[in-house]
Amino acid sequence: MENEAQIQIQEAIKTQGEVVRKLKSEKASKEQIDEEVAKLLELKAKLGGDDGKHQFVLKTAxxxxxxxxxxxxxxxxxxxxxxxxxxxxxxxxxxxxxxxxxxxxxxxxxxxxxxxxxxxxxxxxxxxxxxxxxxxxxxxxxxxxxxxxxxxxxxxxxxxxxxxxxxxxxxxxxxxxxxxxxxxxxxxxxxxxxxxxxxxxxxxxxxDFRIKVNDRRILDGMFAACGVPDDKFRTICSTVDKLDKMSWEDVKNEMVNEKGLSEQAADLIGEFVSMQGGRDLAERLLQNPRLSQNKLACSGLSDVKLLFSYLELFQVTDKVVFDLSLARGLDYYTGLIYEAVLTQAGLSGDTLNGAEDSVSVGSVAGGGRYDxxxxxxxxxxxxxxxxxxxxxxxxxxxxxxxxxxxxxxxxxTTEVQVLVASAQKNLLEERLKLVTDLWKAGIKAEVMYKKNPKLLSQLQHCEESGIPLVAILGEQELKDGVVKLRVVATREEVDFSRADLIREIRRRTSEA
Amino acid sequence: MENEAQIQIQEAIKTQGEVVRKLKSEKASKEQIDEEVAKLLELKAKLGGDDGKHQFVLKTAxxxxxxxxxxxxxxxxxxxxxxxxxxxxxxxxxxxxxxxxxxxxxxxxxxxxxxxxxxxxxxxxxxxxxxxxxxxxxxxxxxxxxxxxxxxxxxxxxxxxxxxxxxxxxxxxxxxxxxxxxxxxxxxxxxxxxxxxxxxxxxxxxxDFRIKVNDRRILDGMFAACGVPDDKFRTICSTVDKLDKMSWEDVKNEMVNEKGLSEQAADLIGEFVSMQGGRDLAERLLQNPRLSQNKLACSGLSDVKLLFSYLELFQVTDKVVFDLSLARGLDYYTGLIYEAVLTQAGLSGDTLNGAEDSVSVGSVAGGGRYDxxxxxxxxxxxxxxxxxxxxxxxxxxxxxxxxxxxxxxxxxTTEVQVLVASAQKNLLEERLKLVTDLWKAGIKAEVMYKKNPKLLSQLQHCEESGIPLVAILGEQELKDGVVKLRVVATREEVDFSRADLIREIRRRTSEA
Structure with a gap:
């Protein structure tokens, strides 16, 4: 590499370093910082690589x-x-x-x-x-x-x-x-x-959510009825698809000025794509003087009408909207199409990542018929x-x-019900024996992988991992043939015989 | 493509076609036939592609x-x-x-x-x-x-x-x-x-199965003790790894004639790799005059001994064998290694795909320490x-x-508990209403997607998919406010009110 290129990279590293520092000082989101740090590491790797001391980039693709x-x-x-x-x-x-x-x-x-x-x-x-x-x-x-x-x-x-x-x-x-x-x-x-x-x-x-439905046949019939030339159906359709992100003015502008559609056709489309409703809308459109002339549109509208009668039986019409502006992109759809959008992100008062993202998080499911x-x-x-x-x-x-x-x-992140712990030293063997019994009984159980772990560190592990119970072995318990069962949340401790222990653990951890 | 190449492919297609026909007449396994058919299709596609009429190859990679x-x-x-x-x-x-x-x-x-x-x-x-x-x-x-x-x-x-x-x-x-x-x-x-x-x-x-264990340190110590030069450890190790597929004679031959090991060293290795046992073997080898001189081998053997003491507490020593011939390939292992093999395929009398495969199906799990x-x-x-x-x-x-x-x-392949069926025509709406109630109650239920399916074809669907119950609606049942519940296996039929129906389906399909 020429020195000049190397210097350019060093400059870029400096700039990028400042970007990262700024984001951190602004307490930006972790994802945003991670993304910028990744860029920084890549730049550094580039430099390293050409130096002969290749620095390994530790990241996912x-x-x-x-x-x-x-x-x-x-x-x-x-x-x-x-x-x-x-x-x-x-x-x-x-x-x-x-x-x-x-x-x-x-x-x-x-x-x-x-x-x-x-x-x-x-x-x-x-x-x-x-x-x-x-x-x-x-x-x-x-x-x-x-x-x-x-x-x-x-x-x-x-x-x-x-x-x-x-x-x-x-x-x-x-x-x-x-x-x-x-x-x-x-x-x-x-x-x-x-x-x-x-x-x-x-x-x-x-x-809350809405499920928008439309039909490819209605879209095509509508374009024909509005005077869109056959060879422009697809490109006009993809412009209509932008209505969830752009205003009607911008969409119309794209149709007329970029895609060469007549202003009259665009205005007719504009009327249709503003329509939303249910079964009633389908019925009304079947009477519409323009659409009712088009065979394709009619069969789509009859099907939407029939669809709504089934949706009523399924008790889901509260969320389903017949929306003529829905125009999903994929080439292979031939009939009904639909898309589910969240109307609020489900987070108290706030949308996912600030207002600007409230649109993009919207769509959570989509599909249609592809015959x-x-x-x-x-x-x-x-x-x-x-x-x-x-x-x-x-x-x-x-x-x-x-x-x-x-x-x-x-x-x-685990489902462990009980930690088998010891109160004194030299009880690893007893812990391993007891945990074997618990596993055999189908109980989710752990021991710490140390010969002589401290009781405190065993209890701490339970707190951190949310393990609800501790089965504690000590010399006295071994002598008495019992196990002390401790409830982590309440610190309550009761001795149980081995036979009763399993029953008690099951009782205390069975889903209510 | 020249004509000659095309003729060659046509010849190959003819030959391959005969291979497929022969396999079919011999009732070969489905997999074998599929593999050969795939080859045939690929050849045909080659020809088609160059003809200009490209034939689509319908297969997975x-x-x-x-x-x-x-x-x-x-x-x-x-x-x-x-x-x-x-x-x-x-x-x-x-x-x-x-x-x-x-x-x-x-x-x-x-x-x-x-x-x-x-x-x-x-x-x-x-x-x-x-x-x-x-x-x-x-x-x-x-x-x-x-x-x-x-x-x-x-x-x-x-x-x-x-x-x-x-x-x-x-x-x-x-x-x-x-x-x-x-x-x-x-x-x-x-x-x-x-x-x-x-x-x-x-x-x-x-x-039945066995879990073979060994240790990288024991292998390396053994090689050193047998006089294998340091730079040949890895290649000799990979030859030892073949002992599950090759006889000792062949393995020795590869060591001596292909990898240039002395015959004496090979014979010493031969003695070790024939050894199998448990904790006792580890103890004996710790006394072995050659191995006990080698620090690595000793720490490996002590650990295997310790391992067996824990395995006894875990009650698994019945299946675990310390086997000095186990030498797993991966570079990154640093200590204990293990591999589980099925000692019979679990199929009555027969191995998986005839005797020749009984070895290759053997290994079902493997692992080790990689520090x-x-x-x-x-x-x-x-x-x-x-x-x-x-x-x-x-x-x-x-x-x-x-x-x-x-x-x-x-x-x-499904878990459907009940099919909602109708005995007469024009009951689609009633079926959809009832299945909605069942879904709401968390019951796995289906209807056939026809307006007027025949009762016989609905019952056949249950037989084919193993659906145990049919909820049958007819005009009489609707009048009486009941549903007829039919048990597919016994053909028993009892009428239930809607309220009781759900309870009865749950009772009859709850896991015993």
Whole structure:
């Protein structure tokens, strides 16, 4: 490296160091500081590397994170709720490999294909990391000639996006998908997907939410009715999709000035996309002079009407809104589409990371009907109609973590019920014998891995890890054939015979 | 492509087609046929691709597989057993990203580094898929300056190995790791790792097993005592490691003729590596005139002796063998090493895939002490002593699947307790209302997604999916305000009021 380049890096290190110091002095969020520190370390590594003394960069890959035990405990709780709901609705589960043949993903994601992670060509097949769970699901159905299944799949997916980790956006993140494949009567499986969204978001207690629904056929029919030329449907649709982040004025401006739509067509669209309602709106639009002329729009509107009649039976209409501005991006949707948004972050008075993020944390689940995707994989093009929903679970984790932070209750990261402790020296053997008995009885128990731990440090370990009970052995207890059981919270101590001890531990730690 | 190349491929397709036909006529195993069919499809795709009519290859990447719902049900059962044991022993859990910075993995796996999957350089960092869970764990500890933790981690790892899928060897496979990090008294955490192996293999009922233990220090001391030159320790050690697959004659031959060891040294090694025993063997070897001269060997032997005293308290010495021929490959081990092998596959009379595989299915868990690995990541080289065990869970899945195949009990892939059915037409609304009530009560319930399904097809669905109960609605039942509950197995039918129905379903489906 030329000296000049090296000097430039040293300058950059100095500047970056100041950024970090400033953030720290301003008490910025941990994520923000970590991100800037990572940049600093990378710069330092660059310098080190060319010096010959390569400095090791101790970090995870950009846009990814480790989960620590506390985060895992919260994650487990969320997954339990989600899986319990999927199972209640009779779903099976499958798993697919983390990478697919590159060509399996080709042509499924439109412009977003540039975000796919490819594996290096090390001889053999060309592979890519999965971008979602829907395309592997469709590949699985076609490959195994499955024509109906109700399945869930919880796994990580990968997108080379610009991560905003403070907003809960990562390059590696979990998706929880529920899908129903099969030729069924209209809107029954679709309604069950919305029922599931309603159940899960209610049970997780994330705060109030809305589920917006629309239909691709209504969107296309609306564009036709408003005089949008056929070849502009998709690009105008992607502009409409920005309405949750941009004002109507800006959206209209993009349509007219960037995409060359007539002002008259844009205004007609503007009228429609401001409409929200329920079954009544669908009925009204079926009478609308423009829309009622369009066959596609009518079949979409009839289905939305039918959908709402099922949603009433499922008792979920309180949260579902028919919203003509909803226009989800993915190419493969063919009918109903939906998206669940949190209307408040579920945090007392405050949104997730200040007001500017209140929008981006909004969407927590989305999905729709994709009747053509499986056919893209079938050698004979046989179609398998599908409808499904995907939960953006990382955002839900982030909210749950913040709730846990602000709660008085400590999150436990183990489930240990009892620590087997000793009050005097030279009792390791007795501790190991007793803990063996407890494990045999199915009790979650620990000993400290020291020959002669101090009683105080054993009790401290219980306080720190939230272990509720201590079984204490001392010379007197051994002589008497008993074990002293101490309740950590109250410091109450009672002697029990070995036989009674197990029963007593079970009694005191059984879930109320 | 030249015509000649094309003709060659066509020839290859013909030959491969015959291979497949022959296997089918011989009723070869499904895996074997699938593997050969995959090759055939690849050849056909090659031809198609160059024709201009590209034929899509509908397959998963080489060495990987989907899990279908039945396999997932078995996998869930195995994971539940494993996780319950880890939790009983007080472990927390963490998760790390599926890929790491390439340099994090560099220099950790010796020769096997060539098996690491790299990601394509798409601008940004150079990344590789994780090869095991141990190196990411060490990176995590160093990065977060954690000096003691007991954690488990269940996740997929990736090796560009030559897969033998019929033997349960894949390029993507699960590992279940349990590790204890921290500065503790000798052999206490090590003994708990062996206790855990004993518990899990016993609970899974895979058949009889042995846990072989040895120590890196004993191996090194033994090599020194037998006159192996220092610079040949590692290569001789890797030859010893082959003793489970090769006869002593072949191993000796490799040592002497390929690796240039003296015949005398080889014979001395031969004596040692034939030794097996327990605590008594460790005591005897401490008196051995050659070994007792070697400090390393002595500290290893004393620790093995101490280990056995703890294993006796843990009541696991029935399965643990001190075996001087055990020499696990990984570079990072520094003390105790161990490996669990099934001594019979747990299948009545038969081994997994015929006699030739009875060896390769043997090893199902392995681990050891690695006190230096975390220090390789710490900028100041601070060490964190670690010991752990990793379960090769794919092989366990394969055995459990075969057990399920040969068992009379059908594996259920859903947990549905009741199907809400109708006996007449036009009762979809009533079915949806009732299933909503059941879901609300936490009951796992389904309806068929048809407006007017036949009662027979509803009952057939129950038979196929193992659903034990059917709640049947008919006009008479609606008039009477009752629901007919039918037990699928006995065809018994009783009417219940709505209020009693839920109680009755719970009673009949509660785990005994």
């Amino acid at each position: 950009k846009g990814t994170r480790d989960y620590n035990p506390k985060q895992m405990a919260i994650r487990e709780k969320v997954f339990n709720t989600v899986v319990a709901c999927f199972k209640r609705h009779g779903a099976e589960t499958i798993d697919t490999p983390v990478f697919e043949l590159k060509e399996t993903l080709t042509g499924k994601y439109g412009e977003d294909s540039k975000l796919i992670y490819d594996l290096k060509d090390q001889g053999g097949e060309l592979l890519s990391l999965r971008y979602d769970l829907t395309v592997p699901f469709a590949r699985y159905l076609a490959m195994n000639k499955i024509t109906n299944i109700k399945r869930y799949h919880i796994a990580k997916v990968y997108r080379r996006d610009n991560p905003s980790m403070t907003r809960g956006r990562y390059r590696e993140f979990y998706q929880c998908d529920f899908d129903i494949a099969g030729q069924y009567d209209a809107m029954i499986p679709d309604a069950e997907c919305l029922k599931i969204v309603h159940e899960i978001l209610s049970e997780l207690e994330l705060g 053509g995707l499986v056919g893209m994989f079938d050698p004979k093009g046989r179609k398998v109609p599908c409808v499904g929903v995907s939960f953006g679970i990382e955002r839900i984790f982030t909210i749950m973590e913040q709730k846990a932070e602000s709660s008085a209750d400590k999150v436990r | 080489k060495g990987t597989r989907d899990y279908n719902p039945k396999q997932m049900a078995i996998r869930e059962k195995v994971f539940n057993t494993v996780v319950a044991c880890f939790k009983r022993h007080g472990a927390e859990t963490i998760d790390t990203p599926v890929f790491e910075l390439k340099e994090t993995l560099t220099g950790k796996y010796g020769e096997d580094s060539k098996l690491i999957y790299d990601l394509k350089d798409q601008g940004g960092e150079l990344l590789s898929l994780r090869y095991d869970l141990t190196v990411p764990f060490a990176r995590y500890l160093a990065m977060n300056k954690i000096t003691n933790i007991k954690r488990y981690h269940i996740a997929k790892v990736y090796r560009r190995d030559n897969p033998s899928m019929t033997r349960g060897r894949y390029r993507e496979f699960y590992q279940c790791d349990f590790d204890i990090a921290g500065q503790y008294d000798a052999m206490i955490p090590d003994a708990e790792c062996l206790k855990i192996v004993h518990e899990i293999l016993s609970e899974l009922e895979l058949g 230096g690995l975390v220090g390789m990541f710490d900028p100041k080289g601070r060490k964190v002593p670690c010991v752990g065990v990793s379960f090769g869970i794919e092989r366990i899945f394969t055995i459990m699947e075969q057990k399920a195949e040969s068992s009379a009990d059908k594996v259920r």
